[in-house]
Amino acid sequence: MKKKIGVKVLGTGSCFPKKVITNVDLEKIVDTSDEWISTRTGIKERRMSEKDEPTSELALKASLEALKVAGISPKQIDIIIVATITPDMFFPSTACFLQAKLNILSVPAFDLSASCSGFIYGISVAKAFIESGFYKTILLVGADELTKITDWTDRSTCVLFGDGAGAMILSASESNEDILSVFLGADGSYSDLLFLPAGGTRSPATIDTVNEKLHTIKMRGQEVFRVAVPKMVLAAEKALEFSGKRVEDVKLFIPHQANMRIIEAVAKRIGISMDRVFVNIHKTGNISSATTITALDEAIKTGKLKVGDIVELVAFGGGFTWGATVLRV
Numbered sequence: 001m002k003k004k005i006g007v008k009v010l011g012t013g014s015c016f017p018k019k020v021i022t023n024v025d026l027e028k029i030v031d032t033s034d035e036w037i038s039t040r041t042g043i044k045e046r047r048m049s050e051k052d053e054p055t056s057e058l059a060l061k062a063s064l065e066a067l068k069v070a071g072i073s074p075k076q077i078d079i080i081i082v083a084t085i086t087p088d089m090f091f092p093s094t095a096c097f098l099q100a101k102l103n104i105l106s107v108p109a110f111d112l113s114a115s116c117s118g119f120i121y122g123i124s125v126a127k128a129f130i131e132s133g134f135y136k137t138i139l140l141v142g143a144d145e146l147t148k149i150t151d152w153t154d155r156s157t158c159v160l161f162g163d164g165a166g167a168m169i170l171s172a173s174e175s176n177e178d179i180l181s182v183f184l185g186a187d188g189s190y191s192d193l194l195f196l197p198a199g200g201t202r203s204p205a206t207i208d209t210v211n212e213k214l215h216t217i218k219m220r221g222q223e224v225f226r227v228a229v230p231k232m233v234l235a236a237e238k239a240l241e242f243s244g245k246r247v248e249d250v251k252l253f254i255p256h257q258a259n260m261r262i263i264e265a266v267a268k269r270i271g272i273s274m275d276r277v278f279v280n281i282h283k284t285g286n287i288s289s290a291t292t293i294t295a296l297d298e299a300i301k302t303g304k305l306k307v308g309d310i311v312e313l314v315a316f317g318g319g320f321t322w323g324a325t326v327l328r329v
């Protein structure tokens with residue numbers, strides 16, 4: 001009988017732009033306060049990319065770090081997947097820009113769009129590629145620059161988002177199975193609660209769409225909040241069930257960092273105490289598909305996770321999309 005191919009996580013990496021925007025900085029541009037933002041969201045500061053620093057640039061730095069940790073060269077990568085909703089351009093894909101920057105020409109590369117759940121969707125695709133025998137070594141990136149699609153006059157959204165990138169190298173293994181389960185979901189009937197109205201084929205860019213700021217994120221925050229909590233709970237519970245693990249087996253729970261109150265509500269419903277929940281939202285804000293992978297990378301770097309520990313990533317985002325994965329570090 002043919003032996004099942006397992007997946008090994010070889011390494012992770014991350015990159016944040018240098019510029020820090022604090023809540024106090026935001027007080028100077030919209031009618032808000034550090035107190036409001038901190039208590040409603042948990043965010044204190046976020047990183048902002050430079051004008052000449054596109055998503056692929058952050059993706060490159062995160063990828064180089066992940067390659068270094070994995071101890072492999074770019075030439076050993078068989079395919080590149082970049083989860084993003086803020087690509088360098090509509091096309092070519094950010095994955096193609098990244099491929100050229102890594103100088104691994106002819107390696108297949110594509111983008112994946114699933115908003116804040118993008119990295120977990122990417123894990124599912126990477127796992128399937130490896131298990132099918134199609135590709136052996138995969139570079140998976142979650143990278144977003146939400147500050148570039150933010151309306152800086154809208155206080156209800158501009159305080160929430162930031163920029164960053166995270167990367168993971170996954171490889172075929174005969175002895176390991178690090179990705180214990182993945183669960184994904186989506187419901188497109190909620191597409192009007194969190195979206196970017198113009199620039200696509202439904203409403204191509206015109207002077208009017210620019211003047212009306214339709215190339216920036218629009219969100220009905222409270223309604224998003226209400227759906228996010230039960231869907232994240234569902235995803236977390238399903239992924240745990242599929243993995244055969246129990247809540248007690250999970251060393252660290254890494255939820256999408258969108259709002260501290262969402263994180264606390266989800267943790268409470270799953271029955272996991274906050275000391276086992278990873279939080280870095282205070283310094284990152286919401287960085288969409290980069291959130292769970294950069295948080296995982298930080299948890300590994302800071303020693304919160306050791307080799308062999310079980311961790312669960314859970315995300316929710318525009319679409320709506322949601323997903324969770326249980327993996328072994």
Ligand SMILES: CC(C)(COP(=O)(O)OP(=O)(O)OC[C@H]1O[C@@H](n2cnc3c(N)ncnc32)[C@H](O)[C@@H]1OP(=O)(O)O)[C@@H](O)C(=O)NCCC(=O)NCCS
Nearest residue numbers: 032033036040116155156159221222224225258259316317
């Ligand atoms: C956006 C969010 C923080 C708003 O918090 P909220 O408690 O729901 O606040 P509301 O939208 O009810 O607004 C309450 C008041 O604060 C005001 N307000 C909104 N943003 C503000 C800001 N940055 N500073 C000060 N006041 C603000 C509103 O105008 C409103 O004022 P009003 O009562 O005079 O009308 C919250 O709904 C949220 O986090 N939702 C989920 C969003 C999310 O995570 N999206 C990404 C998912 S991937």
